[in-house]
Amino acid sequence: MAPSSHDTAPVARRGLGKLFRRHTEDPPESLRRQAETPEPVRPQTLDLALRDHETGLPTRVELDIVMRREMARAARYGGMSCLVLFDIRVASYQPTSDRPESPSPAKFVAAQLLDTAREADVVARVSKTRFAVLLIECDEPGASNFAQRTRTRISTESYARTADDLPIFVRSWAGCVNWRAEYADPEAYFAAAQKKLEVSFIGYEADQSYFLAD
Secondary structure, three states: OOHHHOOOOOOOOOOOOOOOOOOOOOOOHHHHHHHHOOOOOOHHHHHOOOEOOOOOOEOHHHHHHHHHHHHHHHHHHOOOEEEEEEEEEEOOOOOOOOOOOOOOOHHHHHHHHHHHOOOOOEEEEOOOOEEEEEEEOOOHHHHHHHHHHHHHHHHOOOOEEOOOOOEEOEEEEEEEEEOOOOOOOHHHHHHHHHHHHHHHHHHHHHHHHHHHOO
8 A cells, every 4th residue: 555545553753754756757947956955054044943842843944944855855756745734722621710721732732643643754833723744755635534533533532631620622623735836835835735724614613603503
């Protein structure tokens, strides 16, 4: 079975995949130069945090660096990749005077994503409530299966408990897109995944409107 199916047992991700299919067409000149020429280190980038302090995951800054390299390799050798965005919100928590805010689910979500992703995949935290997984050598159906399986896993297990020993859960949404040559940079690739995520929000709100209608 092709490695893009994500049907095999998941393992924690630690690095990047190095297997790419042959490509019969020449890549765009700009992407070919990116693959052959390392980017110079700019002094201002040294001050940017590459790792999220709470989870230890790569930040959007480091994810963009990895995405740019993978896009250049895919354009040259014909490799596939998909980007999946997850939005995480606390689903059940009643604030109290002692705990006005819910415990952060970030470490729980990070652990679930690392456990579900393959070793070659890249897991990152891109904002307070959003996480990204760059799936290496994966097609869009495989990414959709991964997203649905991961959402179910995240949402069905409590990540903390209240002072009254009640479980606290998170609700998750996901949007995924496969890389295409028209995505010339990480920003365009990321924006396409965000649009898919917005569609999942719209679908959820429509479902809620239906069930709450008089």
